[in-house]
Amino acid sequence: MFENLGDRLQNAIDKIKGYGKITEDNISDMTREIRLALLEADVNYKVVKEFINKKKKKALGEEVKKSLKPAEVFVKIVKDELVNLLGGEKSDLIVNNKKTITMLVGLQGSGKTTTVGKLGNLIRKKYKKKPMFVACDIYRPAAVDQLKQIGKSLNIETFSKDSNDPVDIIKDALIKADEEKCDYILIDTAGRLHIDDELMDELTNINNNFNIDEILLVVDGMIGQDIINVVTKFNETLPLTGVIITKLDGDVRGGAALSIRHLTNVPIKMIGISEKMDGIQEFDPERMASRILGMGDLMSIVEKVEDTFDEEEAKKSINKMKKGKFDLEDFLMQLKQIKKLGPLENIIKLLPGAKKLGLNNIKIDPKQMAHIEAIILSMTPKERSNPEIIKASRKKRIAQGSGRDVSEVNKLLEQFEQMKKMMKQISSGNFKMPGGFPK
Secondary structure (H helix, E strand, C coil), X not given: CCHHHHHHHHHHHHHHCCCCCCCHHHHXXXXXXXXXXXXXXXXXXXXXXXXXXXXXXXXXXXXXXXXXXXXXXXXXXXXXXHHHHCCCCCCCCCCCCCCEEEEEECCXXXXXXXXXXXXHHHHHHHHCCCEEEEEEXXXXXXXXXXXXXXXXXXXXXXXXXXXCCHHHHHHHHHHHHHHHCCCEEEEEECCCCCCCXXXXXXXXXXXXXXXXXXXXXXEECCCCCHHHHHHXXXXXXXXXXXXXEECCCCCXXXXXXXXXXXXXXXXXXXXXXXXXXXXXXXXXXXXXXXXXXCCCCHHXXXXXXXXXXXXXXXXXXHHHHHHCCCCHHHHHHHXXXXXXXXXXXXXXXXXXXXXXXXXXXXXXXXXXXXXXXXXXXXXXXXXXXXXXXXXXXXXXXXXXXXXXXXXXXXXXXXXXXXXXXXXXXXXXXXXXXXXXXXX
């Protein structure tokens, strides 16, 4: 969503890198570029004005005058102001030691019901809680069935009741939650195509009848400037604790989403990054600013790997690599783990400098990985452990068994041998990368 904004900001920053000294004139040039980039990305004009004034004041201040590398300071100023615009510090979800009751509210079509599933999945994995979904969207056709299906797919308890009173439903749900020892209750409330008194009265009634720990507003990141009006109106009626922005994987400008915290003082807590049940992330202003400016987000990669990879298996693989005993069986195991990370191009985009290296638009055909997997699975356990025994006749059999060409078998074996040599050199400290290792 923020790719276009990132491109424009990076272009503006690249211009100043050639300057040996920052002057008022070239600061004005850069300021103009950044102002246009923010406005074109649909960032609120009041926010843009304040952002530019703060940045210009800092750029012409003492910190630039004293700097030996003014361009680096300029980049830091832009990033710091972008972090402030996005909310400054990360705002965590409320998760109590005992029971936590969280209510999700929002307009119809914002992705609220799906977000209930994603949030329950994340809470269970990260906080080791036992969630329960409560179906209180009693107006939208099939909403209850949708939540039940999501709960079934995640193996999470979903409570529903044939009633037109959400308060009545929640009362019984909380009794059931105590019986089932569920300690994180997620309430899916009704939405409307637009904000009206009936919707707000219903939500207020729920909030007045229960000790709700967290009220999260789910907003569609693709609705443009109206996103601010939606957050403001909900926040005037309910004590919102945070916002979840969905569809952040869309290709709209999305700059209005950047203005939420600054204009409403309601923190962005989560972002939806895909339609899958693991397609949700905690929102971190520092990391998002780094992504927008093309600085990458290595911590998100690390966290994704930690959530996906089996730690014990990874340790075994590392020990084998060090001893030079890494075989195709280990490689197959790693391949399967890598597939769990999701599309690799989404991971590559998070690497620092991915844009400049031309990696942001790279397309990795999942069929290629499937072909490699098929080739290895067509080998016998002995062949996987001892690839050196695979000669012409074996290669032909493996190719036929996997439905691939012999040349592909040869290519895989050659690349695997090269990888093994490199691993051995790295573990012994003898590996030299041309130009040195990147910082």
